[in-house]
């Protein structure tokens with residue numbers, strides 16, 4: 626059996642302490658809320674939830690968040706910080722590339738996770754099947770970069786994405802009202818990296 630590697634084991638304790646990272650995700654969250662109306666009846670999935678940096682901002686606007694992440698160490702840190710998530714919270718340890726979930730969601734949110742996913746077409750299909758009718762998708766990640774965003778590219782399957790490719794994947798999966806634009810800029814000492822937000826509706 627293939628051994629599972631926790632690529633975030635060495636990062637999980639300090640992940641939320643990087644102020645530039647926190648700021649980037651906060652800007653992404655604002656961009657998501659500018660485009661999508663959430664309500665206190667909604668159950669949302671945060672895909673690749675990590676330590677909960679995105680969920681923190683969406684939580685006050687929804688009933689429940691199911692945080693899905695395959696990293697035991699990131700999930701443990703989220704569990705320790707769970708009081709910061711101001712809605713009902715479920716944490717599911719699962720690799721969404723292979724796992725199937727026995728529930729549907731009113732919305733899916735995700736930040737900075739898509740580049741860790743091998744098969745992008747497949748994950749868009751999965752998002753589609755996991756959503757209720759009229760459910761919303763909001764995915765933010767890197768536009769195409771030169772490979773210097775991460776100091777170590779272990780677990781990185783894509784050096785960002787071309788907008789056209791993402792639009793095609795969303796369309797092929799069956800989504801409607803698809804749009805994509807820059808939502809934030811991630812600042813690193815050596816360079817700035819442009820971040821997109823793709824939104825769509827089932």
Ligand SMILES: C[S@@+](CC[C@H](N)C(=O)[O-])C[C@H]1O[C@@H](n2cnc3c(N)ncnc32)[C@H](O)[C@@H]1O
Pocket residue numbers: 633650672673674675676677678679693694695696699719720721722735736737738741742
């Ligand atoms: C760069 S972190 C982003 C965390 C958080 N969304 C944020 O913006 O701070 C990417 C997260 O995606 C998770 N992840 C990567 N591949 C995954 C998969 N196949 N299924 C579930 N989670 C995954 C990682 O464990 C990690 O916690």
